[in-house]
Amino acid sequence: MISNSLIELDRRHLVHPVTAYREHEKRGATVLTSASGIHVQDSTGKRYLDGFAGLWCVNAGYGQQSIVDAAAKQMAELPYATGYFGFSNEPAILLASQLAELAPGTLNHVYFALGGSDSVDSAVRFTQYYCNAIGKPEKRHFISLEMGYHGSSTTGAGLTALPAFHAGFNVPLPNQHKIPSHYSYRNPVGEDPQAIIAASVQALRDKVTALGGPDHVAAFICEPVQGSGGVLVPPKGWLPAMQAACRELDILFIIDEVITGFGRIGPLFGSEVESLEPDLMTVAKGLTSGYAPMGAVFLSDRIYDTIADHAGKNAVGHGFTYSAHPVSAAVGLATLRLYTEGGLLESGQHAGARLMSRLAELAGHPLVGEVRGISMLAGIEVVASKETRELFAPDVAIGARLATASLDNGVIFRAFANGTIGLAPSLNYTPDDIDELVARVKKSLDDVLEQPEVRSAL
Ligand code: PMP
Numbered sequence: 255m256i257s258n259s260l261i262e263l264d265r266r267h268l269v270h271p272v273t274a275y276r277e278h279e280k281r282g283a284t285v286l287t288s289a290s291g292i293h294v295q296d297s298t299g300k301r302y303l304d305g306f307a308g309l310w311c312v313n314a315g316y317g318q319q320s321i322v323d324a325a326a327k328q329m330a331e332l333p334y335a336t337g338y339f340g341f342s343n344e345p346a347i348l349l350a351s352q353l354a355e356l357a358p359g360t361l362n363h364v365y366f367a368l369g370g371s372d373s374v375d376s377a378v379r380f381t382q383y384y385c386n387a388i389g390k391p392e393k394r395h396f397i398s399l400e401m402g403y404h405g406s407s408t409t410g411a412g413l414t415a416l417p418a419f420h421a422g423f424n425v426p427l428p429n430q431h432k433i434p435s436h437y438s439y440r441n442p443v444g445e446d447p448q449a450i451i452a453a454s455v456q457a458l459r460d461k462v463t464a465l466g467g468p469d470h471v472a473a474f475i476c477e478p479v480q481g482s483g484g485v486l487v488p489p490k491g492w493l494p495a496m497q498a499a500c501r502e503l504d505i506l507f508i509i510d511e512v513i514t515g516f517g518r519i520g521p522l523f524g525s526e527v528e529s530l531e532p533d534l535m536t537v538a539k540g541l542t543s544g545y546a547p548m549g550a551v552f553l554s555d556r557i558y559d560t561i562a563d564h565a566g567k568n569a570v571g572h573g574f575t576y577s578a579h580p581v582s583a584a585v586g587l588a589t590l591r592l593y594t595e596g597g598l599l600e601s602g603q604h605a606g607a608r609l610m611s612r613l614a615e616l617a618g619h620p621l622v623g624e625v626r627g628i629s630m631l632a633g634i635e636v637v638a639s640k641e642t643r644e645l646f647a648p649d650v651a652i653g654a655r656l657a658t659a660s661l662d663n664g665v666i667f668r669a670f671a672n673g674t675i676g677l678a679p680s681l682n683y684t685p686d687d688i689d690e691l692v693a694r695v696k697k698s699l700d701d702v703l704e705q706p707e708v709r710s711a712l
Contacts, residue, residue, distance in 0.1 A: 257298050303691060304316075305665050305666055305694075306677065313539070314592050321589055328345060329581055336575070362558070366582070370510075370537075373537065378413075378473075380551065381506055381557075396413060399477075401484065403477070404477075416483065476496065478519065484672070506534065507530075518630055537550050548585070598682065609683075610629070616692070622637070646673055653669045656673065665694035
């Protein structure tokens with residue numbers, strides 16, 4: 255169908271995720287039609303370097319034939335199988351067992367969902383069931399971080415602490431609470447890592463106390479790196495300290511690896527960077543590299559066994575029609591093979607080192623307040639004043655300007671509303687591809703800097 259008709263039909267009928275509907279109707283969609291390697295193409299024939307791996311998910315890049323073949327074969331053989339009533343299927347069994355083998359600590363039990371949000375929901379459901387099973391039904395409260403993102407379901411959006419996901423939606427729920435982020439560039443306690451760690455541990459303790467003590471708190475959940483909050487990397491030692499505090503307080507430690515899983519920050523799981531052993535862990539995105547929808551929650555032996563023993567002969571009433579979907583699982587298996595045997599993890603680590611060193615060169619740019627990141631996950635915080643760290647006023651719409659400039663320069667990155675640029679390239683970028691990406695990001699920053707409305711706001 256020709257481009258203009260598609261854009262018109264999109265305007266009339268397609269409700270988009272996290273979009274200003276009326277603005278989108280005015281502007282019209284960029285309709286993507288094909289992709290190959292690290293590039294995507296739109297319906298006008300324009301090609302873009304994808305610096306965001308779709309939505310930080312296409313870790314393996316586009317056009318991986320082994321994934322395509324695995325999906326086609328599985329669709330022909332067994333396109334669907336329920337996990338209810340004692341049924342199972344081979345790809346789901348193999349994927350669960352291989353993941354359990356690779357996962358940290360005793361995370362040996364894998365429940366498959368469809369994406370990140372319902373994996374987080376599932377983690378919360380299992381946690382609540384566990385607390386009831388151990389005879390602590392008052393353990394109902396959940397604590398998460400300011401600037402955190404945990405999905406767009408009612409539960410996940412409530413754990414999230416980004417204003418757009420709350421406004422008008424009647425979340426957070428009454429049992430969902432926040433403590434300040436470790437966000438070092440704008441932390442009231444300053445940038446000293448030890449001060450930030452101490453403040454977070456104290457904030458967690460204080461919040462637990464305020465909620466009536468450990469008998470009232472089920473869990474603390476956080477991301478290894480806060481992604482949608484603006485790619486906020488915690489100081490080294492922060493995650494182990496929070497895990498230790500959870501153990502000491504007798505609350506569960508849930509790690510949300512939806513972005514950081516599958517090589518995004520180096521190892522297969524982000525938890526490996528600081529040898530974490532969470533009680534529950536959520537993943538999605540890179541699990542299937544976005545080729546089919548799938549997420550998962552890993553349960554430790556203790557959590558799984560307690561739930562199983564408590565339920566006894568009764569069903570644990572949690573499940574989706576598409577839990578352990580065979581086609582998604584076959585895609586997951588083929589993707590996992592690329593990480594573990596196809597050199598994708600090593601390639602990502604190599605490219606990630608290059609990305610970090612090349613991006614560091616942008617720190618001197620007049621619009622750049624801070625460059626931060628780890629391996630193939632990076633944030634560039636754009637500011638109106640490098641000295642005072644002041645952001646651009648909302649009416650400058652710096653995020654929208656950067657987004658437009660990126661498309662003009664044939665590159666896709668995430669332009670957060672406050673101006674932060676998010677980068678999450680596919681792990682199969684070569685060093686030359688990284689250089690090209692950084693050059694196009696710099697050109698986009700230069701172009702925006704030339705705009706009179708931006709210049710006058712500096
Ligand atoms: N948790 C985290 C940390 C995420 O980044 C996301 C998505 N960006 C989610 C949960 C929700 O995942 P999904 O969009 O697949 O539902």
